[in-house]
Amino acid sequence: TLSDRLADTFKNLRGKGRLSEADIDATAREIRVALLEADVALPVVKEFVGAVKERARGVEVSQALNPAQQIIKIVNDELVTILGGETRRLRFAKNPPTVIMLAGLQGSGKTTLAAKLALWLKEQGSSPLLVAADLQRPNAVNQLQVNGERAGVKVYAPEPGNGVGDPVAVARGGVEEARRTLHDVVIVDTAGRLGVDAEMMQQARDIRDAVTPDEVLFVVDAMIGQDAVNTAQAFLDGVGYDGVVLTKLDGDARGGAALSVASITGKPVMFASAGEKLTDFDLFHPDRMAGRILDMGDMLTLIEQAEKTFDQEQAAKAAAKLTGQGGDFTLTDFMEQMQQIRKMGSLSKIMGMLPGMGQFRDQLDNFDEREIDRIQAIIQSMTPAERENPKIIDGSRRQRISKGSGTQVSDVNTLVDRFFEARKMMMSMAKGGGIPGMPGMPG
């Protein structure tokens, strides 16, 4: 698996510092192979590996994670971001019915999916209506009716024996029927061809224009691998859509299609279908798919645990001090936290996590990194005794400290004043029943 390979790459690398260019190149090679094995399209692989390399260059080897774990975390975060971040939910119309239109190649799984989605919505308390607007294949209407019956969902279909029907009229009629009979969701099944074709696109566009869907979902067979990219692009240009549904994930597909399609189109994958049974269907979870693509699920669990432990140790220490169990909160602690912040990156986010700092978030967002350097320099110019008990720092010491740290006396004064203010506030918050949201504290 990728995690094994990366662990091999980094077996001699531990501790502090940055990853070397050679390490990063070796890593990039492993990731490239893993993605190609997962059937991700080549342009997507290139872009992805480039992005990971970029991020790996900026990263300090942390104490919580070893280099392999760190890179895997970067790769995973990047994957999850491309795959849509959080699971994207359906948008329901303010004025029902919500109209969902399905588009995709023939055999991609639209008709099956229509029934799965209907059942899923029904179980969530909706009252969906299925609309059979695929009049291309002789058996298509009947297939939807059979599936609808199995799902226990009503199907709107053209009257039989009326000659060749008009799918646009059927779609429109279905939405009207839903409005009349108080169905709150309409799922419009449409026709596909084996390949992308102009007439089919035109028909899908006409249906779209007739029913103005709240969501157009592009349905794609995950097993078509690399081809998924071209098809996805053709439907994006031809019909347009808001989200993607992957089907046949129960096949041996590693999920490369998911990454390719999401990356090329920028559209979120919303649902995943993994079997022929109506219940083989769920919301798409980007994090799970990321694990599947790179075959690194176990590693991710380990990483999460390592990070959690690390954060919790820090937070528990600070919390204990604030409640008077671990001695006073001192400038030494303050500096340790600063260093922690620096290491962990996003300044304002982490500062917001420090006790009592949340309310300074606005200022923190504009916080100058150099300010931290100044603060560190000042604290480092103090004696250990002064750091433990800043009260003993008198005027002449303040001058010495400012000289030693290359700052102004006013900077030293400001730091000491701010520290006392912050500590006072933290102590009173700690006494007043804890700091909400802070691990290790009653909240």
Ligand code: GDP
């Ligand atoms: P449509 O032409 O887009 O409407 O596709 P269908 O819904 O008719 O599906 C085509 C074939 O794929 C059918 O035989 C389905 O049973 C099968 N199928 C659909 N979804 C899945 C899936 O998630 N897993 C598997 N294994 N088969 C599926």
Ligand code: MG
């Ligand atoms: Mg169909």
